Amino acid sequence: xxxxxxxxxxxxxxxxxxxxxxxxxxxxxxxxxxxxxxxxxxxxxxxxxxxxxxxxxxxxxxxxxxxxxxxxxxxxxxxxxxxxxxxxxxxxxxxxxxxxxxxxxxxxxxxxxxxxxxxxxxxxxxxxxxxxxxxxxxxxxxxxxxxxxxxxxxxxxxxxxxxxxxxxxxxxxxxxxxxxxxxxxxxxxxxxxxxxxxxxxxxxxxxxxxxxxxxxxxxxxxxxxxxxxxxxxxxxxxxxxxxxxxxxxxxxxxxxxxxxxxxxxxxxxxxxxxxxxxxxxxxxxxxxxxxxxxxxxxxxxxxxxxxxxxxxxxxxxxxxxxxxxxxxxxxxxxxxxxxxxxxxxxxxxxxxxxxxxxxxxxxxxxxxxxxxxxxxxxxxxxxxxxxxxxxxxxxxxxxxxxxxxxxxxxxxxxxxxxxxxxxxxxxxxxxxxxxxxxxxxxxxxxxxxxxxxxxxxxxxxxxxxxxxxxxxxxxxxxxxxxxxxxxxxxxxxxxxxxxxxxxxxxxxxxxxxxxxxxxxxxxxxxxxxxxxxxxxxxxxxxxxxxxxxxxxxxxxxxxxxxxxxxxxxxxxxxxxxxxxxxxxxxxxxxxxxxxxxxxxxxxxxxxxxxxxxxxxxxxxxxxxxxxxxxxxxxxxxxxxxxxxxxxxxxxxxxxxxxxxxxxxxxxxxxxxxxxxxxxxxxxxxxxxxxxxxxxxxxxxxxxxxxxxxxxxxxxxxxxxxxxxxxxxxxxxxxxxxxxxxxxxxxxxxxxxxxxxxxxxxxxxxxxxxxxxxxxxxxxxxxxxxxxxxxxxxxxxxxxxxxxxxxxxxxxxxxxxxxxxxxxxxxxxxxxxxxxxxxxxxxxxxxxxxxxxxxxxxxxxxxxxxxxxxxxxxxxxxxxxxxxxxxxxxxxxxxxxxxxxxxxxxxxxxxxxxxxxxxxxxxxxxxxxxxxxxxxxxxxxx
Numbered sequence: 001x002x003x004x005x006x007x008x009x010x011x012x013x014x015x016x017x018x019x020x021x022x023x024x025x026x027x028x029x030x031x032x033x034x035x036x037x038x039x040x041x042x043x044x045x046x047x048x049x050x051x052x053x054x055x056x057x058x059x060x061x062x063x064x065x066x067x068x069x070x071x072x073x074x075x076x077x078x079x080x081x082x083x084x085x086x087x088x089x090x091x092x093x094x095x096x097x098x099x100x101x102x103x104x105x106x107x108x109x110x111x112x113x114x115x116x117x118x119x120x121x122x123x124x125x126x127x128x129x130x131x132x133x134x135x136x137x138x139x140x141x142x143x144x145x146x147x148x149x150x151x152x153x154x155x156x157x158x159x160x161x162x163x164x165x166x167x168x169x170x171x172x173x174x175x176x177x178x179x180x181x182x183x184x185x186x187x188x189x190x191x192x193x194x195x196x197x198x199x200x201x202x203x204x205x206x207x208x209x210x211x212x213x214x215x216x217x218x219x220x221x222x223x224x225x226x227x228x229x230x231x232x233x234x235x236x237x238x239x240x241x242x243x244x245x246x247x248x249x250x251x252x253x254x255x256x257x258x259x260x261x262x263x264x265x266x267x268x269x270x271x272x273x274x275x276x277x278x279x280x281x282x283x284x285x286x287x288x289x290x291x292x293x294x295x296x297x298x299x300x301x302x303x304x305x306x307x308x309x310x311x312x313x314x315x316x317x318x319x320x321x322x323x324x325x326x327x328x329x330x331x332x333x334x335x336x337x338x339x340x341x342x343x344x345x346x347x348x349x350x351x352x353x354x355x356x357x358x359x360x361x362x363x364x365x366x367x368x369x370x371x372x373x374x375x376x377x378x379x380x381x382x383x384x385x386x387x388x389x390x391x392x393x394x395x396x397x398x399x400x401x402x403x404x405x406x407x408x409x410x411x412x413x414x415x416x417x418x419x420x421x422x423x424x425x426x427x428x429x430x431x432x433x434x435x436x437x438x439x440x441x442x443x444x445x446x447x448x449x450x451x452x453x454x455x456x457x458x459x460x461x462x463x464x465x466x467x468x469x470x471x472x473x474x475x476x477x478x479x480x481x482x483x484x485x486x487x488x489x490x491x492x493x494x495x496x497x498x499x500x501x502x503x504x505x506x507x508x509x510x511x512x513x514x515x516x517x518x519x520x521x522x523x524x525x526x527x528x529x530x531x532x533x534x535x536x537x538x539x540x541x542x543x544x545x546x547x548x549x550x551x552x553x554x555x556x557x558x559x560x561x562x563x564x565x566x567x568x569x570x571x572x573x574x575x576x577x578x579x580x581x582x583x584x585x586x587x588x589x590x591x592x593x594x595x596x597x598x599x600x601x602x603x604x605x606x607x608x609x610x611x612x613x614x615x616x617x618x619x620x621x622x623x624x625x626x627x628x629x630x631x632x633x634x635x636x637x638x639x640x641x642x643x644x645x646x647x648x649x650x651x652x653x654x655x656x657x658x659x660x661x662x663x664x665x666x667x668x669x670x671x672x673x674x675x676x677x678x679x680x681x682x683x684x685x686x687x688x689x690x691x692x693x694x695x696x697x698x699x700x701x702x703x704x705x706x707x708x709x710x711x712x713x714x715x716x717x718x719x720x721x722x723x724x725x726x727x728x729x730x731x732x733x734x735x736x737x738x739x740x741x742x743x744x745x746x747x748x749x750x751x752x753x754x755x756x757x758x759x760x761x762x763x764x765x766x767x768x769x770x771x772x773x774x775x776x777x778x779x780x781x782x783x784x785x786x787x788x789x790x791x792x793x794x795x796x797x798x799x800x801x802x803x804x805x806x807x808x809x810x811x812x813x814x815x816x817x818x819x820x821x822x823x824x825x826x827x828x829x830x831x832x833x834x835x836x837x838x839x840x841x842x843x844x845x846x847x848x849x850x851x852x853x854x855x856x857x858x859x860x861x862x863x864x865x866x867x868x869x870x871x872x873x874x875x876x877x878x879x880x881x882x883x884x885x886x887x888x889x890x891x892x893x894x895x896x897x898x899x900x901x902x903x904x905x906x907x908x909x910x911x912x913x914x915x916x917x918x919x920x921x922x923x924x925x926x927x928x929x930x931x932x933x934x935x936x937x938x939x940x941x
Contacts, residue, residue, distance in 0.1 A: 046350040055427065065753065080540060122143055130164070177543055202297065209289060212285055295527065321335070326470050377875075410785055505809075507812065546585075551642075571639060585646050593631060836912070846863070854926065
């Protein structure tokens with residue numbers, strides 16, 4: 001209970017704020033409308049901002065290894081395109097298929113954002129073969145430079161594929177398909193411009209899948225003259241019909257004025273389309289495309305569907321509000337405030353220079369939910385002032401504001417604190433999601449605590465007596481239910497409720513132990529199991545031994561160590577160790593390739609497929625393998641071991657990571673036993689110095705990229721003269737010299753990790769490390785805000801215990817539903833807690849105020865249910881119904897979040913009206929009334 005001084009301070013604070021809202025309400029509302037219009041203009045300019053690097057923990061040790069060796073061995077942002085002959089159409093060695101494969105390879109090579117040095121197929125020069133012939137070796141490109149579509153060359157290509165060991169890699173295991181492998185650059189190294197994933201995804205669909213599988217081509221021409229361009233001028237072509245989305249497209253057309261002139265932009269509304277025959281159409285081929293860019297593209301394609309769900313949720317909420325309050329005008333007001341809060345959220349995000357990540361599209365739903373929750377409470381209290389206390393609209397709004405301003409604002413502040421604390425997770429997409437949600441919650445304070453009170457002063461409900469009679473008839477239907485629930489403050493029901501809650505908590509702890517950190521299915525969990533992407537992934541994994549899931553381990557050693565048998569043998573043993581690990585499909589490394597070459601020296605005899613012990617024999621075996629193969633760097637100080645896994649489920653990731661760590665530890669111990677001149681301390685220091693060199697290199701590259709972005713076209717001389725670049729260069733060179741000075745040989749260090757599976761492993765470890773601590777920190781922040789709302793420890797116990805129970809139950813529900821804890825789901829459990837704390841604060845505040853006014857506990861709780869409890873129940877049901885529509889979404893992660901949020905909204909509602917009063921009944925003591933004194937409900941604030 002607050003002291004009198006605290007009450008006075010609170011009242012003084014409210015009296016200070018009141019004039020800003022009520023004395024100049026027309027001026028205040030005008031300012032709010034102008035601000036909303038401005039922020040709406042900002043909102044419509046917001047751009048999608050997807051990014052691969054945003055979704056990974058860049059500070060994790062694995063990711064430091066990835067960045068250190070990205071230039072030599074590539075990153076993890078890959079695109080795989082597989083062309084497959086349809087069943088019954090034979091193998092790939094025919095003119096139509098090879099023409100299609102060449103077309104797809106060329107299109108992927110020239111696609112914006114693709115690292116052209118890392119595009120590989122049997123048509124690229126880095127995919128080669130080698131064989132023993134009379135007089136020595138013969139090798140070359142799998143597809144010769146003078147290729148002609150004749151049977152002679154088809155037979156030659158078939159033989160070259162076998163000689164090069166490419167079956168299962170670049171050619172399907174049954175030789176009825178072929179693979180194209182490419183990597184994407186997150187940032188253009190010359191211009192510093194960030195990769196547009198939407199354009200990449202469109203290019204993959206249109207220029208590759210569409211070009212090969214659509215029988216017609218669409219040509220776009222101008223309807224009328226456009227500047228120097230005449231009507232009928234061709235402005236573009238494509239293979240995917242945009243449909244109604246054509247109006248949203250733009251076409252860049254070369255300016256006929258010549259070099260140096262800016263391209264002309266033509267809007268989709270200015271063009272007409274016609275279809276012509278597609279010369280590249282191959283009816284016997286299917287195209288399968290996978291990669292992060294394609295996932296982003298599929299999520300973006302579903303954005304319109306997500307918007308429709310948002311509108312459907314708004315309409316359903318308005319109808320339910322109308323039924324609840326009995327007035328269409330009152331039903332619309334909370335929705336106006338909610339939509340305004342979302343506008344402010346996006347507008348403020350745009351002002352801060354941020355975009356909207358496609359994987360954060362669910363945040364506006366949470367903002368809508370929180371805003372509706374507060375709006376319903378406010379309208380509900382205002383109606384009570386009108387009907388029960390016979391106040392006019394202005395006075396009713398003022399009195400409602402005085403009663404709910406502190407509780408409501410602090411409830412929202414708890415959400416702000418909770419959402420902001422999620423930003424402690426060192427993954428950029430989660431930090432942006434936290435910022436997004438925090439801005440939305442801050443907007444709710446303005447829309448619900450300033451805009452809503454002003455609008456209610458202008459609402460006229462007509463005859464208050466008739467309106468009250470209608471309200472009483474509707475509310476009276478539920479009075480028996482409220483009287484039944486009010487028994488929760490009696491000792492026996494309260495004890496039973498607490499025991500049931502304790503049992504549920506124990507069950508949640510037990511069941512929640514099985515929660516999977518990471519993906520729980522073989523495909524991409526963001527998309528439906530039978531989506532085209534996941535079907536494509538399954539097709540590739542089924543037909544190729546190098547599937548979509550690659551775990552790269554970097555074998556680190558001294559320069560030129562790849563000609564030392566003792567070093568190469570350690571990597572060879574690691575290959576065997578990983579090949580015998582459950583979940584691994586195949587392993588590729590320099591020792592693996594060297595053994596193929598060594599066998600070729602002995603007429604391909606399998607018994608000679610071993611690693612040569614002689615230094616010169618090793619040199620002979622690895623010479624045909626260039627650094628462009630991605631298996632070794634230029635000075636042989638690092639080799640990449642490519643581990644292809646059957647899937648990327650959490651169990652598989654945990655297993656291969658553990659196997660790698662175990663081998664690294666055992667291998668080092670064996671090395672120290674036979675090499676007494678070094679020890680673990682020396683080699684650890686050497687490894688630290690190697691990582692320092694790598695970090696300095698990455699920092700230098702980032703500085704150069706930032707410089708190129710800020711000064712497009714800057715030359716190398718100016719870059720080298722830049723003080724920051726010069727300082728970082730000196731720092732890197734110094735560290736590199738210190739590393740070279742540590743000349744004693746150490747065991748091969750198998751550094752984790754690169755490849756998309758390495759990224760997933762790092763992300764899973766980060767999520768596992770932070771999931772509980774972040775949730776606890778969020779709850780500590782919420783608890784502090786709850787205490788500041790009431791200055792009572794008993795308020796914390798009453799509100800936080802049911803809230804925490806629901807969070808732990810959420811872990812159990814995720815286990816049952818097979819929803820893994822990952823980047824997309826980690827924030828939701830914490831974010832949804834914001835809804836529950838709203839419920840709890842309003843219920844506890846009304847119950848405590850009624851008890852402080854002298855009402856007996858059961859009467860106080862009955863009054864609470866009539867005043868705010870019914871609004872909590874209504875909000876929980878409404879929000880549950882709203883997000884239940886997500887179960888029909890085309891995105892699996894939205895369906896999963898729908899299930900989780902339906903549970904959390906409804907469970908928090910039951911916790912607030914059943915468990916909270918049971919706990920509070922042992923903590924709140926009603927005021928003792930003097931003889932003849934009547935109980936009176938009066939808010940303490």
